[in-house]
Amino acid sequence: MERAPQIEVRGVAMGYGEFVVQSDLNFSVGKGDVFIIMGGNGCGKTTLMRALIGLQRPAAGTVRYDGEDFWGATEEGRERMKRRLGIMFQGGALWSSLTLAENVALPLAEYTDFPPARIAEIVSFKLALVGLAGFEDFYPSELSGGMKKRAGLARAMALDPDILIIDEPSSGLDPLTARRLDDLILELRDSLGTTIIVISHDLSSILAIGSDSIYLDADTRTMIATGNPREALRTGDPRVRHFLTRGSQ
Amino acid sequence: MTLAHEAAAGEAGRKLELRRPAEDSLEVVLSGRWCLDGTLPARDAVERELGAGVRRLTFAAGALGEWDSGLLTFLAGVLKACAARGVAVEQGGLPEGVRHLLAMASAVPEQKVPQRDAAAQSLPARVGKATLELVRGAPAMLRFLGEITLSFMRFFSGRAHFRMSDLWLEVEQVGPRALPIVSVISFLVGLILAYLGADQLKLVGAQIFIADLVAIGMVREVGALMTGIIIAGRTGAAFAAQLGTMQVNEEIDAFRTLGISPVDFLVLPRMLALMLMVPLLTLYAGFVGMFAGLVVSVTIFDISLFEYYNETLRALELKHFWVGLSKGTVYGAMVAFAGCLRGMQCGRSAEAVGEAATSAVVTGILLITIAASVMTIVYYQLDI
Ligand SMILES: Nc1ncnc2c1ncn2[C@@H]1O[C@H](COP(=O)(O)OP(=O)(O)OP(=O)(O)O)[C@@H](O)[C@H]1O
Numbered sequence: 285m286e287r288a289p290q291i292e293v294r295g296v297a298m299g300y301g302e303f304v305v306q307s308d309l310n311f312s313v314g315k316g317d318v319f320i321i322m323g324g325n326g327c328g329k330t331t332l333m334r335a336l337i338g339l340q341r342p343a344a345g346t347v348r349y350d351g352e353d354f355w356g357a358t359e360e361g362r363e364r365m366k367r368r369l370g371i372m373f374q375g376g377a378l379w380s381s382l383t384l385a386e387n388v389a390l391p392l393a394e395y396t397d398f399p400p401a402r403i404a405e406i407v408s409f410k411l412a413l414v415g416l417a418g419f420e421d422f423y424p425s426e427l428s429g430g431m432k433k434r435a436g437l438a439r440a441m442a443l444d445p446d447i448l449i450i451d452e453p454s455s456g457l458d459p460l461t462a463r464r465l466d467d468l469i470l471e472l473r474d475s476l477g478t479t480i481i482v483i484s485h486d487l488s489s490i491l492a493i494g495s496d497s498i499y500l501d502a503d504t505r506t507m508i509a510t511g512n513p514r515e516a517l518r519t520g521d522p523r524v525r526h527f528l529t530r531g532s533q
Numbered sequence: 534m535t536l537a538h539e540a541a542a543g544e545a546g547r548k549l550e551l552r553r554p555a556e557d558s559l560e561v562v563l564s565g566r567w568c569l570d571g572t573l574p575a576r577d578a579v580e581r582e583l584g585a586g587v588r589r590l591t592f593a594a595g596a597l598g599e600w601d602s603g604l605l606t607f608l609a610g611v612l613k614a615c616a617a618r619g620v621a622v623e624q625g626g627l628p629e630g631v632r633h634l635l636a637m638a639s640a641v642p643e644q645k646v647p648q649r650d651a652a653a654q655s656l657p658a659r660v661g662k663a664t665l666e667l668v669r670g671a672p673a674m675l676r677f678l679g680e681i682t683l684s685f686m687r688f689f690s691g692r693a694h695f696r697m698s699d700l701w702l703e704v705e706q707v708g709p710r711a712l713p714i715v716s717v718i719s720f721l722v723g724l725i726l727a728y729l730g731a732d733q734l735k736l737v738g739a740q741i742f743i744a745d746l747v748a749i750g751m752v753r754e755v756g757a758l759m760t761g762i763i764i765a766g767r768t769g770a771a772f773a774a775q776l777g778t779m780q781v782n783e784e785i786d787a788f789r790t791l792g793i794s795p796v797d798f799l800v801l802p803r804m805l806a807l808m809l810m811v812p813l814l815t816l817y818a819g820f821v822g823m824f825a826g827l828v829v830s831v832t833i834f835d836i837s838l839f840e841y842y843n844e845t846l847r848a849l850e851l852k853h854f855w856v857g858l859s860k861g862t863v864y865g866a867m868v869a870f871a872g873c874l875r876g877m878q879c880g881r882s883a884e885a886v887g888e889a890a891t892s893a894v895v896t897g898i899l900l901i902t903i904a905a906s907v908m909t910i911v912y913y914q915l916d917i
């Protein structure tokens with residue numbers, strides 16, 4: 285597995301109006317990494333994700349995908365880079381007027397010329413991967429919170445993206461389902477070579493799947509590079525150890 | 534020595550006593566039942582006492598009965614007052630559970646978040662702010678108008694992405710389902726017009742011209758105006774609420790990240806549905822209004838059915854229908870524009886969705902009225 289940085293973040297700062305959420309973020313994500321962004325509630329993880337996926341222009345700094353400046357690019361260039369991303373939002377963000385199958389099918393219909401029968405097959409398979417086989421014709425409002433999240437992941441995986449960005453996969457999932465999702469993430473990485481960015485504060489999952497990580501600190505409003513979370517747990521920054529041990533260290 | 538003393542309040546026998554065991558210390562003695570459902574004492578007495586040279590505060594709760602958050606909020610307030618005055622507090626006298634909960638409440642210090650300017654502002658400040666917001670809103674409106682124009686261009690070149698089934702769903706919502714309310718209102722408005730005309734035309738003995746007034750009035754102006762306003766309240770608000778909820782659920786972000794234009798997918802079918810259906814409803818409203826005029830004229834003002842019919846035919850020209858239809862189309866577009874604009878601008882909370890819906894109706898009716906005036910003047914000048 286080559287380890288050229290696929291995503292590079294340099295000097296990024298983000299905020300809402302005057303309020304600076306995080307600043308001076310520097311990290312790079314290698315191809316095939318499972319990169320964890322961790323931190324307490326409200327420290328700015330989701331805001332960072334929005335800067336990575338083109339929803340919110342950072343106040344400063346650059347984001348590069350394979351060396352190409354994301355925010356400095358033209359609208360078309362950004363669209364092209366975004367097409368390599370699959371994104372699962374914190375709340376699932378399923379389109380409420382479409383059934384699950386239609387939700388997963390829409391990106392496929394949009395960006396491939398597959399015939400409908402083929403698309404239907406792919407959709408069923410992706411839903412089965414996240415444990416939702418048989419729920420094709422359900423509307424999002426007819427699902428539980430955890431099921432919505434899994435459906436959101438199925439939609440994010442629809443186009444087999446190069447880079448999968450997942451906001452809190454396991455919060456709201458029962459332990460067994462969360463475990464299966466971790467396995468799925470590792471499997472996607474191993475078999476499809478997908479680079480995966482996971483925003484999480486689920487400790488067991490962070491330690492189980494992470495290969496690299498950063499910690500966003502809410503007090504200093506900047507990041508701590510933490511490397512492999514398992515090592516960070518043993519030898520990392522005291523604040524990170526405090527977080528990873530649920531405050532007992 | 535008991536210095537201050539607040540008597541037991543009511544049935545429960547709750548009691549707060551303040552003792553001064555030493556010159557610089559204060560003991561707070563709690564007894565009886567301290568629950569939210571009873572009346573709780575004010576902290577004034579304690580704070581007054583704290584002001585009088587106290588450096589140390591202790592508690593005695595030996596006779597404390599049942600307690601809940603009532604006691605905790607009281608104590609939290611006392612602790613805060615002590616912290617502000619630099620008084621040392623010994624919580625040893627409190628029950629263990631109380632101590633633990635108080636410690637937890639103070640474990641995470643208050644966050645330093647940006648100040649909210651929620652404080653009441655003076656009237657001039659509020660007016661100024663509202664004006665600035667109005668002015669700042671204009672570019673956003675224009676940008677949205679531009680996005681919609683681009684989207685229409687994609688639509689006419691066959692490249693817009695939306696689902697036909699969405700369009701038909703909206704068409705059904707806007708059209709057939711609005712028929713009852715449009716019928717009722719246009720019938721009543723037709724009736725009002727007929728009475729208004731009858732009263733005035735009686736003076737010159739030309740009551741037969743009621744037919745002209747009602748026909749031209751309903752078909753040219755009032756049919757479209759009433760339909761537009763009904764649709765603004767019924768559908769404009771619904772559009773804003775739907776899109777606003779999608780904004781809250783990050784559904785619109787999900788479209789954006791997939792590179793699917795939410796304007797194409799969500800706004801376009803809604804615009805098309807209204808621009809298609811409002812003219813048809815306008816036409817229908819015109820006929821219902823004329824029918825009301827007929828009923829009134831024949832039953833109340835002794836005009837024969839045949840006379841009324843002939844007079845109506847004489848009065849109506851095709852151009853009146855074109856004027857009505859064009860106005861209906863424009864009003865439909867205005868309502869859809871206002872509803873979708875406010876929906877897409879919606880913030881991320883349930884409250885914001887409500888505001889978006891309200892604002893959509895207000896904006897919609899405002900735009901309709903402006904468009905109505907402009908078009909009436911233009912058509913008059915062009916002699917249409
Ligand atoms: N639209 C907004 N306007 C103003 N401030 C915002 C907005 N959205 C988020 N914030 C603030 O930005 C900070 C970071 O929010 P963010 O959603 O990124 O947190 P998070 O790390 O994802 O938290 P969680 O773990 O709870 O999901 C919070 O302090 C929040 O108050």
Ligand SMILES: [Mg+2]
Nearest residue numbers: 329330374451
């Ligand atoms: Mg978040």
